[in-house]
Amino acid sequence: MSADGDSFRAFLTNIAERSSSSVALLLESLDEAEARYLRLCAIPHEFSPIVLTLLHPALDIDAAQRVCDNLANLSIVAASGRDYVLHDSARHELFAAWLTPPSTEFRDISARLVLYYEQLLDGAEPIAFSVIERKRMFHLFGSDLDAGLAEFEHLFGKNRREYRLNVCDTLVRLAGEYMPLFDAARRSRLTYAKAKLAYDRGNFVETVGLLRDAIANSADDELRVRMLNRLGIAHDALKDVPAALDAFARAERLAHDRGLWRQLVRVKIHEADAIRHQGDVARSEELLRTVLATVDVVNDPLLCVAIHNSLGELQRQNNEIDRSLASFDEARRLVAGVDQSVIAAQVEHNIGAVYSQIGDWERSREYYERSLELNGGRNVLGEGRTLLSLANAWLAMGETAEQAEKYASAAYGRFEHVGAVRDMARSRRVLARVYEKHGRKEQARMAMADAAKLFRRIGDTASADNATKEIGEMGRRTPLPWWGWCALIATVVFIVLIVVLAIAIIADR
C-alpha cells in the first residue's frame, strides 16, 4: 500500500504541473487502442457494440462488446439501457476535437452512421422513429454539412408546423454542435431557425435580437427577405409598428430588386396586417388591393383566395357588408378553380358569418350548411365552428330548441375530439342559452357551469366569471311554476289573516 501511495503521489506531482483537462489526462493513461475507442465513442451521443463496429469496422461484434465492457469501467462512461453514454463534458470535449478540422475518417464514420440510422427508421415505433430521425440528421452534418443543414431545416419545419417545440429545441441543439464548422451564411440559417423558435414561444425581444444578427451575416438574399419579413412580424407583435414597417420596407426593396415576387407578396400581406393592427383599416385594405393587382405574377390562386378572404373579413369587421360579400364572392369564385374543398368550406362559413352579422339567419344557415357539406369532416375544428355558428343561428331564430341543441352538441363533440377546450366551453355556453330560452333551467345551469369550469381551466377567468354571472342571472330570471304561485298566494293570505286576527284580538281587549 505504501508503494501504491508513493506511485500515486508521483502521479499527482506529475499532473499538478500540467494544465491538461481530466479527459486528456485519462486519454494519456489509456493504451493507444483504448484511447482511440474512447475518442470514437464521442462521435455519437450513445454507443453500443453495434455502433462501435461502425465506428471501427475492424472490430467484430464480440470484440466490440469487450471494448464496451472495458470502457464501462471508466467513471465517465455510464450504462444507459442497452447503450452506453459518455459524461456530457467529456463527450463535448472529445467531439470538439473531431471537428478541428474534420478528417476524412470522421466523414466516413458519419456516413456509415447515417446509413445505419436510415435502416433503423424502417418499421421503427412512432417515438423511436422521431429520435432516430434526429440521430440520422446529426450524423448527416458530419458526412455532408449542407445536406445536414437541409435535413435540419426540413425536420425543424415539420415539427414546428406541428408545434412540437421541444423537438425543435433538440434539433437546434444538435445542429449547434457543428457550429465551429459553419461559415457566416450557415450560421445565419441556424440563427433564423432559433429566431422562429423564439417567436413561436412568444419571446419577441429575443426574436428581434437573433434576427438582427442573422440578417447582418447572411449573404443569401431570399433568406434575408424572409428574415426581414419575420423581423417585421416580431416588431408588430411587440406593437412597435414603425420598426415593423421599416423591416417590411427593407424586405420589399430587396425582394423587388431580386425579383422575388412570391416573397414580396407575402411581405405585403404581413405589412397590411401591421397597418391594420395600427388601426388604419383603410390603408391596410388599400395595400391588400395593390397586392392583388400584382399577385398574378406569382401565379398562385390560393394566395389570391387568401387575400380576398382577408379583405372580406376586414370589411365585415368594418361593417361594410356589401363590399365584404363581394370580396368573399371573389374568393369563392377563385377557390372553385382549385380543388381545395376545405378552404372553400371556410369561405362559405365566412359568408354565413356576414349574414349572421346582419341578422339574416335563414341565409347564414344556408351558407353554414354548404360549408359543412364541402368540409365533409376533413377539417374537424372548422366543422365544429360551423356547427356552433349554426347552433347560434337556430338559437337566434328561436323557433325550436331541437336544431340548436343538436348543432351545439355536435360542435362540442368535434371540439372535444381535437381537444379545443375554449371552443368546448363556447359550445357549452351556447347550449346553456338554448336550454334557458326554452325553459329548461336546470339543464341550462349545468351546461353553463360546465362552460365556466372549462374557461377557468384554460385560465380565461373573464369568460369564466361571465358564465358564472349568467348562471346567477338565470336564477333571478326563473319564473315561478303555477304551484309556486299558489303556495305564495296562500302564504300571503295566511299571514294577512293572522295579522287581522291579531289586530281583532288586541282591539277586543
Added chain:
Amino acid sequence: MKLENFVDRTGEMRRFDEMLAHNAPSVMVVWGDSGMGKTSLLAKMVHRVSAQGLKKIEIVWTDTRNYDFLGIMRKCRDDLGAAHFEAFTRETNRATPTVEFQVKVDGDLQLFNRASITHSQIGDVTGIAIRDNMFNLPAESESRVSERMMLLTDAFFSDLAAYLATASKPVVLFLDAVEKMSAESRKWLWGELLAAIRDERLLGLVVVTCGRDKPERSRDFNDTVDEAELGPLGIDDVCEYLEARGITANTRELAAMLIAARGSKPVDVATAVDAYLRSRPQAPS
C-alpha cells in the same frame, strides 16, 4: 462515479429517506454544475427505491431525446401499467388521428413499411397555417396545443390519483438532466405536475428532479419542495473515495494533493483516479 464507490451526499440521502418515509415534502430538487455527481446521487436513490420494493419511473433527458409533457405521462403510464390509465389512453387516442386508406389495385399490391403513417402522434391534426391573416383555418398554435395538453393532463391525473389511492407505498418519479428539458415541458412540470402534488391532488407521488440550474419557482412550493445544491467534495469525502478505489495509504495527504491538482469536482476526482489506475503498471513505484 460508479455506484460502488459512491461517497458523500449523506445529507441528501437522509432527506430522501425521510421523504419516502413521511411523504412530505414530496418533491426534491437537486442541482449543481456539470460533474458534481447529480446522476450518481440519482442512481443511489434509484437503488434505494428498488431495495425498498417501491414503484419507480425514471426519465432521463438526453441530447437526442427530449420528453415533452405527453412523453412524461406516457412513460409513467407504461412503467406503472397501462391498465391503470384507461382514461388517459382514451384521451391520447382521441388526440391521435386514425387514418384509413382504401387502396384499389389491379394486380399485386406491394406495401412498404415506410409507406404507412407509423409515426403519427399528438399534434398530427394539422391544418393550413396562415398566421394572423384573418384566415380562420386551423393551425397548430400555442393555445390549441396547451388546451389539448390540459385535457390529457386532467385524464392522466385522474388515473394516476386513482392508482396512488390504491397503492400502499409511494411511487417515485425520477427526472434527470432536466436542464435539457424544453421551456414547454418545464412549464408543464411546475405548472401542472408539481402543482398537483403541492395541492395534494396526487398523494403518494414523490418526485426527484436533477439538473444543472436552480429552478425558478414561486413561494407556493415552499412546503412541497426540498432543494439540494450539490457542491464539490470535501477532503474527507475524497479520502473515502480513494480508499474505496484501493488507495489506502496516506489518503489525507494524497487527497489534498489531488484536490490541489484537479479540484474536487467528483468527475475530476474520479477521472484522475481512473487515469492513475490505468497507467499504474507504467508508473514509477
